[in-house]
Amino acid sequence: MGYSMKMSFALFFAFCMFLQGTLGEVICETLPTNLCSFAIASSGKRCVLENYKNDQGKLEYTCKTSEVVVERISGYIESDQCVNACGVDRSFVGISSDAFLAPQFTARLCSPACYQNCPNIVDLYFNLAAGEGVYLPALCEKQKANPRRAMLGLLSSGAAPGPVAVDSADFVADAPAPSFF
Structure with missing residues (x-):
């Protein structure tokens, strides 16, 4: 199998995993930080981007579930x-x-x-x-x-x-x- 075929397969696999996460259950803590803001967990609660300092003192970001419930929509990534x-x-x-x-x-x-x-x-x-x-x-x-x-x-x-x-x-x-x- 050539490089382009392997790359195509890898991209297809990554897309399928993303699509499954988008159409399936959305859990804020498992979302990548670049999709966190304006997402709504399957529970109906908004996802929020938070920052923290890691063990080395470097600023990092994480996605968390807030307590804010959205009426009539859940499991949604903007x-x-x-x-x-x-x-x-x-x-x-x-x-x-x-x-x-x-x-x-x-x-x-x-x-x-x-x-x-x-x-x-x-x-x-x-x-x-x-x-x-x-x-x-x-x-x-x-x-x-x-x-x-x-x-x-x-x-x-x-x-x-x-x-x-x-x-x-x-x-x-x-x-x-x-x-x-």
């Missing part, structure tokens, strides 16, 4: 297409609502390519926004109409400290979460 469309990064440790303070992030999250096609990521950030008192669909509408005003409204909602005073009634998370699934 696609690279959605990661790119939504402007998120699988290499970030932890996920924060601070991302909303970057107008580019909010624009990408609210873009049709993300908002209409990537319910897992949108659900995650919907919940983060709600935790800050912001209703994501209203923020996205403001983003489309006037990105600068959307940022001012977000800042005044309490999502981040700042001296800006704008009526934030449109941003308060008092409505139910959208049904994506």
